[in-house]
Amino acid sequence: MSHSLAARYRTAFVTGASTGLGLAFAEMLLAEGVEVWGTTRDPKRLPARARFHAVALELGDGAAAEEIFLEAEHAAGSFDLVVNNAGFGAFGAFAHTEFAVWEEQLRVMLVNTARLSHAALRGMLARNRGALVNVSSIAGEFAMPYQAIYNTTKAGLSALNESLMYEVKGTGVIVIDLRPGDYRTDFEGSVRYPAQTGAPAATASRMARARAVFEGMMRSGPAPAHAAATLRRALQRGRSGTVRTGRFFQAVLAPFLARFGPLKLKRTIQEKYFGL
Numbered sequence: 177m178s179h180s181l182a183a184r185y186r187t188a189f190v191t192g193a194s195t196g197l198g199l200a201f202a203e204m205l206l207a208e209g210v211e212v213w214g215t216t217r218d219p220k221r222l223p224a225r226a227r228f229h230a231v232a233l234e235l236g237d238g239a240a241a242e243e244i245f246l247e248a249e250h251a252a253g254s255f256d257l258v259v260n261n262a263g264f265g266a267f268g269a270f271a272h273t274e275f276a277v278w279e280e281q282l283r284v285m286l287v288n289t290a291r292l293s294h295a296a297l298r299g300m301l302a303r304n305r306g307a308l309v310n311v312s313s314i315a316g317e318f319a320m321p322y323q324a325i326y327n328t329t330k331a332g333l334s335a336l337n338e339s340l341m342y343e344v345k346g347t348g349v350i351v352i353d354l355r356p357g358d359y360r361t362d363f364e365g366s367v368r369y370p371a372q373t374g375a376p377a378a379t380a381s382r383m384a385r386a387r388a389v390f391e392g393m394m395r396s397g398p399a400p401a402h403a404a405a406t407l408r409r410a411l412q413r414g415r416s417g418t419v420r421t422g423r424f425f426q427a428v429l430a431p432f433l434a435r436f437g438p439l440k441l442k443r444t445i446q447e448k449y450f451g452l
């Protein structure tokens with residue numbers, strides 16, 4: 177029998193709730209009766225709703241983001257659920273892109289996401305209850321060409337999640353490593369394509385082929401509500417774990433085959449797929 181999530185999670189904090197997966201997660205939680213604090217860099221992007229609190233948060237500044245999180249936690253009393261979802265893509269050749277681009281992505285999606293996880297877990301462990309969900313990606317296990325640091329942040333975040341699962345065991349707190357495949361969100365529109373300096377023509381044409389495949393994958397993905405339904409089921413199970421979601425091929429078949437095949441085969445298939 178499925179109970180409403182509000183029976184277990186009274187309050188939730190969701191980063192990047194203005195659009196895409198974060199918006200779908202917030203809407204699913206509101207529909208379940210959960211009171212939601214949702215973040216965006218621009219609160220005008222969030223419509224006024226009952227039981228929804230818009231929070232202005234820029235993840236580029238870790239100290240400020242932590243302070244804003246703690247203020248929201250104070251206002252809520254406590255958070256039973258924290259979903260670290262905010263993130264963005266950056267597409268470019270690693271060596272031909274200014275390192276500042278990669279550094280910002282590491283800061284937002286790995287360092288400061290870990291910092292909010294740290295702040296969230298302190299409260300949850302003090303209360304011996306709560307769920308931390310960090311939105312990683314299938315890209316952490318199947319690296320996408322020309323998104324080196326995106327893949328790195330997601331692999332790192334999944335490693336953090338897995339490490340934390342050991343630490344919270346037996347405490348009443350759970351950690352969910354959510355790994356979506358491609359979804360049809362604003363992500364495609366918000367991916368940055370930084371200037372490429374000194375890239376040879378051959379690199380430019382390889383990048384163009386990989387970019388066309390990547391954009392096609394994003395456009396043909398399921399709608400974000402599908403990922404929200406997966407998250408809802410995972411929260412209802414109430415157990416720590418890795419949860420993949422998306423098309424059958426990305427979420428089930430590819431990870432299953434990769435587990436038993438050699439890594440070289442996985443890379444060869446990826447190279448062919450992305451036209452490299």
Ligand SMILES: NC(=O)c1ccc[n+]([C@@H]2O[C@H](COP(=O)([O-])OP(=O)(O)OC[C@H]3O[C@@H](n4cnc5c(N)ncnc54)[C@H](OP(=O)(O)O)[C@@H]3O)[C@@H](O)[C@H]2O)c1
Binds near residue numbers: 217218363
């Ligand atoms: N879409 C996919 O296919 C897919 C697949 C696997 C994993 N994911 C992951 O899922 C998460 C959500 O992606 P999405 O597809 O829903 O993307 P999206 O539609 O572009 O939404 C991204 C959200 O992150 C917020 N954000 C971006 N940069 C931020 C920053 N510096 N500080 C604070 N907030 C920031 C945005 O808030 P603003 O309102 O401030 O712009 C927005 O709400 C990301 O972590 C992404 O890596 C997505």
